[in-house]
Amino acid sequence: MTTQTVEDSVRRTYSAAAMAVQESLCCPVTYDPKYLAAIPREVLERDYGCGNPAEFLRAGDTVLDLGSGGGKICFIAAQVVGPAGRVIGVDMNDDMLALARKHQPAVAETIGYDNVDFRQGMIQDLQLDLADTREFLHHHPVDSLTDLAAFHAHQEVQRKERPLVADNSVDVVVSNCVLNLVRSQDKPRLFQEIFRVLTMGGRVAISDIVSDEDVPAELQNDPELWSGCISGALREDTFLEAFERAGFFGIQMAKRDAAPWRTVRGIEFRSVTVLARKGKQGPCLERQQAVIYGGPWKQVVDDDGHVFLRGKPMAVCDKTFNIMTHADGPYAGQIFAVTPRRHIPIEEAAAFACKGMTIRHPRQTKGTEYDATTDASGNCTSDGCC
Secondary structure (H helix, E strand, O other), X not given: OOHXXXXXXXXXXXXXXHHOOOHHHOXXXXXXXXXXXXXXXXXHHOOOOOOOHHHHOOOOOEEEEEXXXXXXXXXXXXXXXXXXXXXXXXXXXXXXXXXXHHHHHHHHHHHOOOOEEEEEOEOOEOOOOHHHHHHHHHHOOOOOHHHHHHHHHHHHHHHHHOOOOOOOOEEEEEEEOOHHHOOHHHHHHHHHHHHHHEEEEEEEEEEEEEEOOOOOHHHHOXXXXXXXXXXXXXXXXXHHHHHHHHOOEEEEEEEEOOOOOEEEOOEEEEEEEEEEEOOOOOOOEEOOEEEEEOOOOOEEEOOOOOEEEEOOEEEEOHHHHHHHHOOOOOOOOOEEEEOXXXXXXXXXXXXXXXXXXXXXXXXXXXXXXXXXXOOOOOOOOOOOOO
């Protein structure tokens, strides 16, 4: 199937789905009814998701919804993040965007504020503003090679100076059954774009359809199956690996449907929701910190290859220490912090060899000269045992 056929198939299918309900595109999902009450029925009926990534949002978040369609997840997110938050919906389909924008004023009136911005673009190229491109072509049609060169030059300037979504500008990227619609050769760029637009410490909550086996070439070349979330589905383990290759950490499959949504030639296609974080990039500095993994596994390995042995104080750099011990991070409740007795300022910290595994001797954190003797701490249990 040609590149144009893939994109045309997706565009035609979802333009039709914006006009009338397409049951074959639906995957059963339960949403909180208190958020649905503010959303017009036409939007609810023309939603074609497979999960609810909005349940992982927090008040005040700036959210980007990839493939926002008729706006359902955006309108739910708007209520979750509240008036202090912001929601950006990106979709390439004119009819879906028209549906979302049509009902945006009614949703805003119902919830009491308008914090949603719908933009036209391709989710694998979040720099290119398709509305800007359309406006340029309206005034500067391409009739010659010179015109074509001017068009490409305009696009490059637009990407750099007026990107559709700026670098490091959103707290959370969500998507609901859309990543599988992107061509296989464009998927690496898609994950890179997700990483680019997130702030340091930003996160993703992506619901999508994945397969338990590789999708064979003959199914990938079927336009109907492509737009139906089948042909472009990644195998579920490679879906997780795509986040890892893009530079994310704390990657986890938060939800996985036990029963497949569809089975085609023995290959099972099901919905999963994946969470991941951006923020492990940066220098590794020695501040005499350690972390203890409490179990239940005998040992675990993080996305940078650090090995954490159960019950052992493992030496880590300052960056890894902060990632592992963050109260809202993916490792919360599994890791105990071991902080040094003497604070080492960042500007005085030496480089840390952040590879493999090293058990940190307690004297490294307490200090070799430390020989205090203290009374009982008073941290006794309610039954009087200390």
